[in-house]
Amino acid sequence: MRFWRSAAYAAAAIGIVSGISLPAAAQKEIKLGVIYDYTGPFAGGGSLPAAIATKIAIDMINERGGVEGHKIVATYADAQSKTDVAINEAERLLNEVKVDVLMGVFSSAHCVPMAAKVDAAKKFMWANVCVASAVFKDKNLKYVFRAQVHSDQTGEASCQFLSEIAKSKLKKEVKDIKVAIIHEDGPYGAGVAAGNEAKCKELGIDIVHKEGYAATSTDLSALVTKLRRARPDVILHTGYNPDITLFTRQAKEAGLKYIALIGHGAGHAQFDKLKATFGDDIEYLFNVDPVAAQLLDPKALQPGLGDLINEMVNRYKAETKATEVPSHVSMGFNQTWIFLTDVLPRAIKKHGGFNPEALQKAALETDIPAGGTIQGYGVKFFPPGHKMSGQNERSIPVVMQFVKGETKIAWPSNLRTIDPVIPLPSGHAFAR
Numbered sequence: 001m002r003f004w005r006s007a008a009y010a011a012a013a014i015g016i017v018s019g020i021s022l023p024a025a026a027q028k029e030i031k032l033g034v035i036y037d038y039t040g041p042f043a044g045g046g047s048l049p050a051a052i053a054t055k056i057a058i059d060m061i062n063e064r065g066g067v068e069g070h071k072i073v074a075t076y077a078d079a080q081s082k083t084d085v086a087i088n089e090a091e092r093l094l095n096e097v098k099v100d101v102l103m104g105v106f107s108s109a110h111c112v113p114m115a116a117k118v119d120a121a122k123k124f125m126w127a128n129v130c131v132a133s134a135v136f137k138d139k140n141l142k143y144v145f146r147a148q149v150h151s152d153q154t155g156e157a158s159c160q161f162l163s164e165i166a167k168s169k170l171k172k173e174v175k176d177i178k179v180a181i182i183h184e185d186g187p188y189g190a191g192v193a194a195g196n197e198a199k200c201k202e203l204g205i206d207i208v209h210k211e212g213y214a215a216t217s218t219d220l221s222a223l224v225t226k227l228r229r230a231r232p233d234v235i236l237h238t239g240y241n242p243d244i245t246l247f248t249r250q251a252k253e254a255g256l257k258y259i260a261l262i263g264h265g266a267g268h269a270q271f272d273k274l275k276a277t278f279g280d281d282i283e284y285l286f287n288v289d290p291v292a293a294q295l296l297d298p299k300a301l302q303p304g305l306g307d308l309i310n311e312m313v314n315r316y317k318a319e320t321k322a323t324e325v326p327s328h329v330s331m332g333f334n335q336t337w338i339f340l341t342d343v344l345p346r347a348i349k350k351h352g353g354f355n356p357e358a359l360q361k362a363a364l365e366t367d368i369p370a371g372g373t374i375q376g377y378g379v380k381f382f383p384p385g386h387k388m389s390g391q392n393e394r395s396i397p398v399v400m401q402f403v404k405g406e407t408k409i410a411w412p413s414n415l416r417t418i419d420p421v422i423p424l425p426s427g428h429a430f431a432r
Contacts, residue, residue: 032074033093035104040081045241045266047106050332057336068348086110108132108188115144124356128335132187149395155195158262161411163203175204180232185212192238241267257432259423262286271402272324281429291398293330293374
């Protein structure tokens with residue numbers, strides 16, 4: 001945690017003495033308040049990699065001279081995986097540190113109330129990782145924006161993937177696929193599960209069980225028993241980190257079998273941590289998320305983005321000594337980069353500064369085509385009056401699979417880098 005501990009910026013008291021002018025550099029700063037979970041269960045669920053990548057992006061921008069002559073000064077705050085702490089830190093950053101922009105936020109349970117409070121206060125918030133559609137749906141927020149995917153899209157993707165491989169891989173009609181939907185019961189899990197349910201029903205996939213549970217649960221054996229009775233072909237699971245570990249351990253102990261498990265971000269994206277805990281038992285796990293940028297063919301992206309991805313990956317590995325670079329790294333970096341290189345410069349040049357009104361106008365003018373970001377998707381925000389105003393309408397998730405220690409893209413077909421391994425091969429701990 002070296003990077004965030006050292007990032008507590010001490011404010012130097014500046015005395016203004018008649019006849020002495022301040023250096024230009026001291027007059028040109030933009031203050032960001034960056035909130036992530038550096039400690040607690042969410043840290044291991046993806047928040048920490050996203051936080052590290054956010055700082056990498058900020059550092060790179062400052063190394064290149066800042067934004068339109070302004071240095072980015074970031075104050076990093078630890079939400080501690082607690083909603084009340086996240087809200088208190090947001091208020092502290094806005095009212096005491098007086099940051100110009102709030103950024104970050106991993107947990108949707110933090111993001112939903114925080115976005116509402118920030119918007120009501122007429123402050124500006126740029127959400128990097130949280131995915132709950134409930135952040136924006138029917139809220140008509142004015143000063144909150146998110147280029148990240150939303151939970152409806154995430155939930156829909158896994159069902160669409162299953163429908164497209166039903167005959168070729170599962171040797172079944174779509175209507176004969178049986179799925180179980182299980183999820184942590186906060187805004188994140190409930191939002192993804194709602195997307196699962198709606199899309200699976202639309203496609204005619206048979207939902208044999210659906211159940212939410214508290215992410216802090218200490219025993220999920222009753223849920224495992226229900227799944228054994230329901231005998232789903234595929235389990236669609238949305239959780240964080242301790243709960244995923246608990247479920248996987250108890251499912252193995254109880255002898256639960258299935259042909260595939262599809263996770264949806266957070267803890268399921270942390271393949272290296274799951275591998276360290278479960279070894280080969282997590283081989284062939286699927287995960288729906290915005291793509292880890294290093295998995296894309298750089299030729300499909302705008303010139304220069306391939307080099308940017310390489311620098312992000314190299315800096316992350318140097319910082320963490322990690323071998324696996326989870327998708328949350330790309331999320332934290334990409335959203336920060338979009339704000340600092342597209343929205344913020346336009347606000348300063350075209351709209352006279354970086355107050356909430358200028359930033360809101362600049363964000364609404366963002367028009368990045370597909371292939372224009374390191375995660376492949378474009379950026380265009382739904383306008384005021386739309387039921388999802390502030391959300392990126394061009395964002396897309398992918399389905400990834402962990403095979404022989406490497407993450408590959410299984411869906412959509414135009415981005416695929418692996419022929420999906422499904423059903424689980426004979427001999428796997430969970431294979432039927």
